[in-house]
Amino acid sequence: MSEDSTSTEPERTAIAPRRSVAAPERIVDALTVLTAGPTPYGRERPTAERVAAWAADRWPGSTWRVDPLPATAEAPNAANLLATAHLGDAPELLIYSHLDTSLTGDPDADEPVTGSRAELAGLRQATAPDDAALVTGFGLGVARAAAASALVGFTLAADRLRATGRPHRLTLLLAAAGTHRHHPSGLTPSGVTHHLDRHPPPAAAVVAKTGPAGVLTAEPGAMFLRVRLTSSFHPALARESAVPPGGLIAHLGTVIAALEEFRRRHLADRRTDPAAPVGAEVGIGAVAAGSPGKPDLLPGRLELHLYLVTVPGDDPGEIRARLRAVLDETLAGTPLRDCPVTVDGRLVHPAAATAADAPIARHAYAAWTAAHGEPPRPVTGWTGSTDGVVLRGRGVPTVRLGPPSRGPDPDDPRLDRYAVADLVRFADLYADVAVRHSGSSTT
Template identity: 45%
Template sequence: MASGVRRLGTFLRQQLLDVLRLLDATPAPRGAERTAAHRLRAWCADRWPHVEWQVVEHGPAGGSLIATHGAGPLLYSHLDTSLDDGGAHNPLVTGNAAPVAPLAVDGDVVTGFGLGVARGPAAAALVAFAEAGAGRLLLAGSGTHRRAGGTTGLEAYADSYPLPRSAIVAKCGPPTLLWHEPGAFYLTVTVTGRSGAAMAAESATPPGGVVAQAGVVLEELARWRTDYLAADARTGQTGRACGIGAISGGWPDKPDLLPAQLRIDLYVVAGDRVEPTALASELADRLRARCAKSALRDCAVEVEAEPVAAAAATPADAPVVTAARAAWLDEFGAQPPPVTGWTGSTDGVVLRAHGVETVRLGPQAKPAADDPRRDALSLGQLTAYARVYRRLLTELPA
């Protein structure tokens, strides 16, 4: 590596660490990023005063950081994290209510909360934009999937600003270039019987309460999931996925009451064109048939679908894809490897729905060895992607 490139890498590395430390110091849960966005705007205005940094507010407390260097593509990432460090619901997912340790650096590895989603690539995007002197930047609020999540930062931006022809999504992902992303939706399964009292099991329908028969529903959902995945069309770069994310029923503060309703929430990914409502109807019929042969025979079964976004692809020969391939080859010394069955869905599908040709690329994060709530990233890798983002901002037309 030439000495000039090494010096540039060292310079970018330090700037990345500065941004990461700032992000780590300010919580940015989904829909409540406004404080973090304003703090980041003030810091950027002091660091790069030649750029006009702005905050676009949305919803009760949402906020996004935006900036423009004139014509050029949009470089997109988001401010919010999947979990809220210290949030009341986090232990339900992580099983750990202890405080999360702050950002740490050990040689080439940086470790911290929310680095994978999405502070690491967001920092790389911010530094790349500031150094490029071209293009547009959007670090959006409400960029993570959340049901009934209200207006997202990207939607608020698209309502107020014209979108360019092309965009680069800076997100962690596979070690390759993505121009095709799957869609996603939520399914809610409810099984409703009759409530009762724990001291009189026969008072409920079914006897003992509907939650006691959850295994019947879960077993059928497991069989359905196997069939759903087996029917994967493996369209382009993408595939299917499905998982149960939540199970609920009853009142924890009063478990002497047997609940009338069992609720199971699923997250479903489809790289091919799947109609969520039709899939929900098919699943409901299947669950009803299974429950009819069990103690749940007198219960009502419903399945509702809540779409997030449909699968979408950018043509593989689009200018943004061609430019990204060339930048990847120059940075990493080889063509981006092929990928199939990718199941991660981001706001890239939303940009494509607006007619914006979009690619996604970014570093690979992994859970920290000492605490899976924290992510570990290579600073060298993060710096390399910052160079790729910067190049695409300067080479692609608006």
């Protein structure tokens, strides 16, 4: 959140935090159902069906349904979970989170990233006083913790609005394919896009996702890049006659150094406004070369995959051209100078922002203040991107906020820890935003 509008930065006064309404048991029950099985990208339907059946039995006043996505090779069994609560004529508020996790939950499949094949422990809650109780589990940080708070917050708001007879139109979307993925085909299934393509755009949206300690009205975008070097065929036994000598992998460090130089220049060009709400970043996320089954053959292709966080004004074509220019410059005096280099990539979505004085932003600031006892502090240099940019790209005013992580489990960093009290507080906060959006007040 920027500080360009005094109306969005309320004076900091001593405000008592609102007492939580959502029971801790509701949060733990929602998390238990959400984490009862794996929810890998593109295979969310079993979880969507499980959660929908559980929620429909518990909150029959709202409509719960599973909305499958068209099957693709990348997402053969994807589905959104959709809940609606509707009374009279009112502008729609979409409360959004997602079902899929960055890792699959299969230790063997995830081992190249996690470095561990150990079995994952299930959801567990620490034995402690209510205000210190922690819940620990797989995938909580990616979405499941915030999704549980969003689900409970949706039901709280629906119950309050229904009881008072206030007109409202609330939608909860726990989407499929909400984490960034690069597919060779270039086709990227998206649960939120699937939803927006089939329904009128909501009047406003709240993205429930762990993030900074504040309200985000702007988020960066995301871009995937691929660098490919090629050479001729050579067996490992003839490595000195290879081009380059020793083979491509022997010079991997040279390529990585060149990419790190690109990163240094790229970030330096974008460090102009320390108060900017979003920031840039670049990371090398994958390297591929050769055949594990034939290590006696030197690879004729070396690929490096990068994830680049975009900021307003970034042009994908210029970024690709700049990366290629840096590679040409830095590799010219190395043994890789005779290896053809290609750079390609695609923009997943551009950076986007909602006006800091938009009604949904004001509702979020007010709800945060009521929940925490003080206004949210401005967020600067944030580098995390969500489907909030997709919603903003469709013209939907959107804010992002979510419960803070208490860090990885010290015994297994694949597991995330959250304070139950934080999850309860954000369920109340999401409900408060929904009620304010509907024209009512809980103060």
